[in-house]
Amino acid sequence: MKFTKATNYALHTMLTLVTASPAKPIGVQQLAESQGVSPTYLSKILTKLVKAEMIESISGAHGGYRLSQKKDDITFLDIIHAIEGTASLFECNFVHGDECSIQAVMTEAEGKMQSHLRNTKLADLVQKQP
Template sequence: MKISTKGRYGLMLMVDLAVHDDGQPVSLKSVAERQGLSEHYLEQLISPLRNAGFVRSVRGAYGGYQLTKAASDISVLDLFSLLEGPLQFAEKDIEDGLGQLWTRMEQALQSVLGSLSLADLVSFRQSDEHGYMFYI
């Protein structure tokens, strides 16, 4: 299984909105500049996120997008499921004798992604930016 640019960029967009969630809407242009992404592509990604209720749009000269929920209430699994569709390692009808393996791998992936919130990703990002070094 490979996560597409739709999933990766959608997640980058949502993390950026969470990082810059100060009560003011965030423009897609500013996200595109910070993340080095195409503004046009972000416009395509924001629509399903808005329709699913993860973000809301604010019109006007200082408009943009805001999260509709706290970052801690948005799971990575929910975002990937929306943007990527079902997370599967193999087609369910494959008769290769490995069905239990694929099922267990999917369950493990869903468990990990379901346990991570957008707030967790913001926290990971901030620790990376501060250059924390851990030595054992």
Template sequence: MQYSVGVEYALHCLVYLIDVPSDESVGIKDLAEFQGLSESFLSKVFGKLSKVGIVSSVPGVKGGYRLAKSPEDISFWDVVEAVEGPKPIFQCKNIKDKGYLYREGCCSAPSFCTINLVMLDAEEKMRDYLRGKTLLWLNEELDRVLPKQVREETQKYFSRDGI
């Protein structure tokens, strides 16, 4: 199981947007440049985030993106689902019906794939955990673990004064 790097970049960018005043926005060019990414890659990620209402786009020369919700209302799972889509990680292929354990007419009860049920249950537990981690939590955690100077330099970079 592996999420694309788009999830990680999305979370980084979203935490940068927390400190942007509600009447301002940050351009994709600035977000991409700060992280050493291509604008087209990040534009695709932000298109997905915008589509589900995590960010809103601001048109115009000084346009860009800003959070469309408060940081406590954006969970890690919201971001994962926006970037990766809603498809379950485990895709049951019902191989039991084709395997050597399958016997024609052995059971009259409906068949349930125990493996699929376990995998889907595990995914749900992971989703619940990620739903409990929000951008607000991430921002507070970064304030706790990163040197104050790093946070200040990042905030300055994305302020209108720094751009």
């Protein structure tokens, strides 16, 4: 199982925005340079985060991006769903009737992972940093 690079960049971008002052939006160029990614690629990721209403885009010379939610409300799972979608990681391709025992194990494992990601907030990381 592997998340895309877009999710990696989204998580790091959101961590940057969580630690930033809400009064001063951060430009895409600065966000991109801090991660060593092209501004064009990061813009596509930022668009998904705006669409998910996690951040907002501020126009103008002093524009950029900032959180649109309280930082204590943003979970890892929210960010992953904004980038990856909400489809299940595993789907059985065989017809077993009502219940596939393999699908049941995979669904349970995914549920546990989602629970952990839902209960882990970006603000938790900020509190752990020195």
